[in-house]
Amino acid sequence: MKLSEKIASYTSSRPFYTFEFFPPRTDQGFENLVPRITRMAGLNPLAVSVTWGAGGSTKDRSLELAGIVQREHCVDTILHLTCTNMEKGLVDEALRAAKDRGIQNILALRGDPPRGEEDWIATDDRFTNGKNLVSYIRSTPEFASDFAIGVAAYPDGHPESSLTEEEEIANLKDKVDSGADFIITQLFYDVDGFLRWLQKVRDAGITVPVIPGIMPIQTYASFQRLIKLCGSRVPPSIMAELEPISNDDQRVKNYGVSLAVSMLRKLSASGIKGFHFCTLNLEKSIQRVLETLKWTGPSTLEQNKLIVDSELTVSPHNATGSAKMHLMNLPEVEGEAGKGELNNAATWDDFPNGRFGDFKSPAYGDQGPWGGLLISRNEALIQWGRPKSVQDLTKLFVDHLHGRRASTPFSRGPLIPESQMILPQLERLNEREWWTVGSQPAVDGIDSGDPVIGWGPRSGYVFQKGFVEFFCETKDVDELEKRLDIHGKGWVHLIASNYKGEIRTNIPEGARNAVTWGVFPGQEIVQSTIIEQASFLNWKEEAFAIWSEWSSFYRPGSEERKLLENIRDTRWLVSIVHHDYKKADALWQFLFDGQ
Numbered sequence: 001m002k003l004s005e006k007i008a009s010y011t012s013s014r015p016f017y018t019f020e021f022f023p024p025r026t027d028q029g030f031e032n033l034v035p036r037i038t039r040m041a042g043l044n045p046l047a048v049s050v051t052w053g054a055g056g057s058t059k060d061r062s063l064e065l066a067g068i069v070q071r072e073h074c075v076d077t078i079l080h081l082t083c084t085n086m087e088k089g090l091v092d093e094a095l096r097a098a099k100d101r102g103i104q105n106i107l108a109l110r111g112d113p114p115r116g117e118e119d120w121i122a123t124d125d126r127f128t129n130g131k132n133l134v135s136y137i138r139s140t141p142e143f144a145s146d147f148a149i150g151v152a153a154y155p156d157g158h159p160e161s162s163l164t165e166e167e168e169i170a171n172l173k174d175k176v177d178s179g180a181d182f183i184i185t186q187l188f189y190d191v192d193g194f195l196r197w198l199q200k201v202r203d204a205g206i207t208v209p210v211i212p213g214i215m216p217i218q219t220y221a222s223f224q225r226l227i228k229l230c231g232s233r234v235p236p237s238i239m240a241e242l243e244p245i246s247n248d249d250q251r252v253k254n255y256g257v258s259l260a261v262s263m264l265r266k267l268s269a270s271g272i273k274g275f276h277f278c279t280l281n282l283e284k285s286i287q288r289v290l291e292t293l294k295w296t297g298p299s300t301l302e303q304n305k306l307i308v309d310s311e312l313t314v315s316p317h318n319a320t321g322s323a324k325m326h327l328m329n330l331p332e333v334e335g336e337a338g339k340g341e342l343n344n345a346a347t348w349d350d351f352p353n354g355r356f357g358d359f360k361s362p363a364y365g366d367q368g369p370w371g372g373l374l375i376s377r378n379e380a381l382i383q384w385g386r387p388k389s390v391q392d393l394t395k396l397f398v399d400h401l402h403g404r405r406a407s408t409p410f411s412r413g414p415l416i417p418e419s420q421m422i423l424p425q426l427e428r429l430n431e432r433e434w435w436t437v438g439s440q441p442a443v444d445g446i447d448s449g450d451p452v453i454g455w456g457p458r459s460g461y462v463f464q465k466g467f468v469e470f471f472c473e474t475k476d477v478d479e480l481e482k483r484l485d486i487h488g489k490g491w492v493h494l495i496a497s498n499y500k501g502e503i504r505t506n507i508p509e510g511a512r513n514a515v516t517w518g519v520f521p522g523q524e525i526v527q528s529t530i531i532e533q534a535s536f537l538n539w540k541e542e543a544f545a546i547w548s549e550w551s552s553f554y555r556p557g558s559e560e561r562k563l564l565e566n567i568r569d570t571r572w573l574v575s576i577v578h579h580d581y582k583k584a585d586a587l588w589q590f591l592f593d594g595q
Contacts, residue, residue: 001076002148003047003105004181007209007274014295015264016046016274018078018184018211021069021281023050023061025538030061033281034068040283041073043296046274049078049107049184052094063094067101078105078150081133091136095143107150107184108133108175131175138179151180153210155188155197159231165197169204176206184276187213187226189259190233191266212267215278216285217256220246225412248449250457257288264293377553383407384550388559390433393567397430409550410437410543417452425588426468434470437543437573440515442466442581448518455528460520466587467515467531467577477504477572483590492590495533496574497540499547504572507533513577531577540573 003018010016019040024030037048050066062079070077079098081091098106108130130151137143153172154161161168172183183206188194198210217223220242227234238259245251264275277286290296383406387393399405401415401423419426421441429436441464446453448460455462477496484492484506493513495505507513516529547568554560578587 001104002181003076003078003150004148004209006046006076007182010046010273015268015272017290017295018047018049018274018276019043019045019286020049020051020276020278021065023065024281026534028534029281030065033065036281036283037069037075038073040279040286041069041075043287043290045075047076047078047105049080049105049276052080052082052109063097063101066098066103070102076105077101077103078107079103080107080109082109091133092140092142095137095147099143099146104147105150106137106147107152108137108180109152131171131178134175134180135178148181149179150182150184151175152186153183153201154186155194155212156186156190156230156232158186159229165200169201169206172201173204173206176208180208182209182211184211185213186230187215187278188232189227189238189263190235191263193233194267195270209274211274211276212272213276213278214260214264215280216253216260216289217242218253218280218282218285219249220252223252223256247451247454248458249455253285257285257292260285260289261292264289380409380550380553384409386554386560387563389563390567393435393563394430394433397435398427401427401430409546410435421452422466422588425592428592429468429470434472434476434574436468436470438467438469438575440464440467442578442584442586444582444584448520456518456526457520457523460518462516462518463581465513465515465577465579465581466584467575468587468591469573469575471567471571471573473571474498477574480574480576481506487590487593491579491586493577493579494574495531495536496572497537498570498572499544499568503533503537505533509533513579515577531575536575543573544568 007016021033021037024033041048048069050062050069052062066077066079069075079094081094095106134149134151137147137149151172154168157165158168163171176183185194194212201210223242226232242252242255245255267275277289279286287296384396385392387396396405397408400408400411403414407413415423418441419439422439426436426439443453443462443464445461445463448454448456448462449458450462453462453464480494480496481504484494488506493505493507493511495503495507497503510532512530512532514527514530517525517527519525547564551561551564551568554564576587576591578590580586583589
């Protein structure tokens with residue numbers, strides 16, 4: 001059924017809601033998302049939306065997932081469709097495929113620029129923005145009456161737009177006048193700001209349903225990336241409440257639930273009748289929010305006593321609250337890999353989207369709007385300059401270690417305190433032209449409340465195996481393999497891969513290395529960070545794509561582009577784990593002794 005018709009006929013006193021999912025990167029993640037959607041369908045969403053990668057990069061999986069939701073679960077589905085890299089033939093193909101699967105709802109979007117491009121450039125002049133896509137569907141007899149069409153809106157302003165709020169609202173009205181039936185907004189935290197914006201939308205003569213986008217905060221790191229990328233307005237009261245608990249993953253997640261509940265109560269009291277939840281393929285927080293609001297019946301999660309922490313209840317004056325899509329499985333800053341996805345299917349949501357998360361998780365590998373460098377060409381030139389030699393690159397990485405550069409393409413911010421603990425070792429690696437992109441020190445039972453190493457619930461202990469990840473030359477990989485035979489003594493695991501996809505490793509097939517784990521009261525041992533071949537190879541694709549994207553900031557044929565493309569083509573990404581976590585210097589002895 002069309003969403004516009006369902007909204008028009010909706011009579012319940014409870015607000016309606018929709019859920020958004022993305023196609024997982026791995027087959028195992030896809031298989032495990034389907035039962036998760038089955039469970040969440042039991043929460044009675046009015047519809048489920050499925051995202052669409054730029055230029056149809058997730059086309060097959062998006063259509064497959066949308067078809068499963070629509071036909072097998074009998075939940076009305078909204079298929080996202082973007083203009084990025086899309087020509088008329090691809091648009092027609094996608095719309096026909098949606099019709100064949102019984103899908104009657106399309107979210108028409110311009111989409112983000114293709115990876116590696118600073119600016120959005122149309123592939124087909126007929127599809128330069130969301131309005132064009134709406135107009136095309138409505139004017140094409142084959143599709144005109146088959147779909148309810150939604151469009152996007154940005155209460156905090158589009159992050160790439162230089163238009164005034166009034167001009168953006170005028171563009172939104174053009175999309176509606178072209179045939180859009182409903183609006184789904186970008187995620188936000190400033191409720192008062194949203195309500196002011198909505199009134200301006202109504203004053204402009206836009207009468208179709210406006211569905212606010214909501215996403216509970218999952219982790220402090222993801223929240224920080226979110227607000228930087230979106231340019232979201234976050235009330236100072238929210239930041240003041242988050243900062244003291246930023247090192248406690250569970251309390252941040254609980255706060256995210258409490259904040260979402262408070263925002264939704266204020267929005268619904270202001271007359272908003274429906275909401276769109278960006279799930280990031282996670283279910284616990286969404287379910288906790290809905291159960292707290294009593295918008296749905298009891299569930300297995302309620303039976304498991306997943307109750308919002310009473311000491312983190314958000315007061316009404318703090319519900320002025322904004323939010324954006326992954327967290328993705330991003331390359332974190334050095335030392336942040338200890339905040340991973342759990343390997344136990346029952347607890348996948350507890351610490352979502354770690355660098356080396358479980359590839360079987362439905363949330364594994366989410367790039368979302370956070371994929372890529374997330375930086376303009378001008379910003380990249382300011383931060384990373386114009387490297388023309390290997391020595392220039394080495395200086396960039398070393399400068400970052402010492403705080404002389406705020407970031408590298410592989411580390412989005414300054415070196416974090418955990419990595420400061422192994423700064424001399426990281427400096428030594430980088431100075432030998434082994435450029436580090438991930439690492440953590442060995443830890444033998446530190447209090448889970450430790451402000452640098454701690455994570456998870458309090459009253460526990462956390463452990464870490466030392467690991468390091470870096471780019472190096474083929475000859476270096478040869479030398480490391482020799483050292484494994486002589487000095488590894490079974491304690492060291494190595495996996496390396498290059499741009500061509502060649503793999504060199506001594507890790508047994510199917511082995512899964514838990515490199516971070518915690519022991520907490522009343523729980524089984526929690527393994528929060530896992531390194532194994534499937535997740536490493538997925539990250540490897542992302543890592544070499546960063547070299548490609550970085551090179552695209554420089555003109556073809558330039559020294560900078562030639563250098564970066566050569567590095568991409570010739571270097572190896574290497575990950576080394578030393579399993580003796582009781583010896584703080586074990587990994588470094590392996591790497592440096594005798595050299």
